[in-house]
Amino acid sequence: MTVVEELRAAVSSKKLVVLVARCTVTYEGRASSKLEEGDRVILIKEDGSVIVHRPVGYEPVNYQPPGSVVSVEGDDDGFRIIVTRTKRRERLLIEVHSVKHFFSAKLEDSARFTMWGDEEDLRRAILADPSKMLGENLKPVGAEVSLGSAGFADAVFVDSEGNLVVVEVKREKASVEAVYQLKRYVERIKRETGRKVRGILAAPGFTVSAIRALKAEGLEYRQVSMKDAREVLSRLTAFW
Amino acid sequence: MTVVEELRAAVSSKKLVVLVARCTVTYEGRASSKLEEGDRVILIKEDGSVIVHRPVGYEPVNYQPPGSVVSVEGDDDGFRIIVTRTKRRERLLIEVHSVKHFFSAKLEDSARFTMWGDEEDLRRAILADPSKMLGENLKPVGAEVSLGSAGFADAVFVDSEGNLVVVEVKREKASVEAVYQLKRYVERIKRETGRKVRGILAAPGFTVSAIRALKAEGLEYRQVSMKDAREVLSRLTAFW
DNA sequence: TCGTTTATGTCGGAG
DNA sequence: CTCCGACGTAAACGA
Incomplete structure (x- = not known):
């Protein structure tokens, strides 16, 4: 199975995806942004959240929140991940030039999170x-x-x-x-x-x-x- | 090389680390939090940022910002990632029970990011x-x-x-x-x-x-x- | 360093 | 849905 096929399968079966790839990222929505080619970590979650991280910094450089629709176009020679939001007219486009690493799995996490001192x-x-x-x-x-x-x-x-x-x-x-x-x-x-x-x-x-x-x-x-x-x-x- | 050794090497050579693991996460700082055992994605960046994601949601469940100090204690039978902040008295403790996946690499990303419509x-x-x-x-x-x-x-x-x-x-x-x-x-x-x-x-x-x-x-x-x-x-x- | 403001803020909660 | 305020907010920018 090619990476793209694996990616599509993972997304449709709502697995978590970690993709490390050389890519270009474009965002159009409330604002607009363009991130030129470079290495990034892309997290795709089972709930449709997509988070793109650069090698530094706490915050993701680009993202879409839970409930987004993820689609994949192309093949291993170069593919695009398109993430759209249902409510707002927003689109995140990740043009993947080369894949450095791919991982996907169904994660189990039903644990309780508690915070205090707030x-x-x-x-x-x-x-x-x-x-x-x-x-x-x-x-x-x-x-x-x-x-x-x-x-x-x-x-x-x-x-x-x-x-x-x-x-x-x-x-x-x-x-x-x-x-x-x-x-x-x-x-x-x-x-x-x-x-x-x-x-x-x-x-x-x-x-x-x-x-x-x-x-x-x-x-x-x-x-x-x-x-x-x-x-x-x-x-x-x-x-x- | 064991995973812990690889992790230590990656952190000290300022590589990016992606760790998918069953873990327990504790935070003590401005507030306190406890996240019981479950599967998480842990991102450790070259600048000391550490970001812990659950399988759902846009936001990390726990984190430390850039400039934090990352240390690893233990061995493959169970280890702890301790992330402390230099300025504030804050500590993030990730107790790793089992590793599902480990990846590390030096990422190249000097691209420009531009945003408009703000x-x-x-x-x-x-x-x-x-x-x-x-x-x-x-x-x-x-x-x-x-x-x-x-x-x-x-x-x-x-x-x-x-x-x-x-x-x-x-x-x-x-x-x-x-x-x-x-x-x-x-x-x-x-x-x-x-x-x-x-x-x-x-x-x-x-x-x-x-x-x-x-x-x-x-x-x-x-x-x-x-x-x-x-x-x-x-x-x-x-x-x- | 502190103080102020913005953010694709996100998130949760009430009406 | 809208509206409002909190957030371990983080990040940028000026004084």
Whole structure:
């Protein structure tokens, strides 16, 4: 069986394909790109994802997402892999000049992937123990509160004076962007409830301009650490 | 030579490595993750990038970016690939239980990659021919204008009445986020110059809430197309 | 180095 | 579907 025949068989039987080849890559879609001839690693997955990697760099130089349609034209003297997307008018064309390596196989992977220490954990910890995380006694009244066109507020509390407190959580250093996001939520809730609303940006750090903007907008901020969050959450899960 | 020896040799001689293996992957760094045993494709690049793909999905399940340090411990009965980052305290651990496939080679790829039809093209077209792109005669006074803590304005013009006009460009449908970005720039320039400042959001489309926010904030918007931008730019480059 | 923005972003989730 | 925000975002670019 030729490489092209093997490739076609692998694609139609939804095997994973690893192709190392000298090729030229063209993309037409939301943008356009042209990659001249060179050696690349091409990954074709069973779900129609196609990923083209150059010998350096984290990101693929070209790709198509899952659900794409892969077709192969030509023979071992030179063939083309054409990947089109069903929804958008997008086309990835890989012109293969010579194959350095070909591998295909049905891969088995039903394992669970778990991630922790992300923004969600920080948010959960703040909701679970606002006193420890924010240094203030707050009564939680909602999480991921939908604000319609304004988005979602990470957490909403009532403080000891009865004011609403909107908290926006960032897992990394918060920039000016986050300040205006918080401001949007505060304004929206103010308008909707007619009550006094405080806004708190909670993050492990803040850019100088973020702090300047916070002050200018009359918003507050609290430094929170993932370490504290872990502690709060481990106390919680200890009961389960 | 055993696979582990080959792998070590390939890594130290900065070859590209493709490893298809049954493995368990653990990550500790900004967050933490655990991926239980399954078949994966592991790409190790000459620049230290390591990318772990599951049989489905566009995105790698785990990775380390270029510049990481790759080390291999163990033998063919079971080995571990440890990838650490020099700057941050981050560690990726790939415990390889069995190797399904191994390939390594020095890849040659010095080709040029060009992309067009991105946001920069749209911006350049708007600056080159605001009349055609925005339907109004504007005199460009700056591009990528630094506004200190407020960020960067894509393009600044003066209109026929002598007002400053800040234009924020989006290559795709603009959302409420873009409106507030524009607002930030307008406010800042207003404060800095004391002049009347108009703000225009230029994009191929707008979400309903973006338009609502634009009106509420007294900002303008113009629909622009990448097609027109291409035309404008091709006219420009025709002279070169 | 830090800070800001873009991305063919992708992905997930709510409405 | 659309819309919105997070991402271990990464990568580029300027200060």
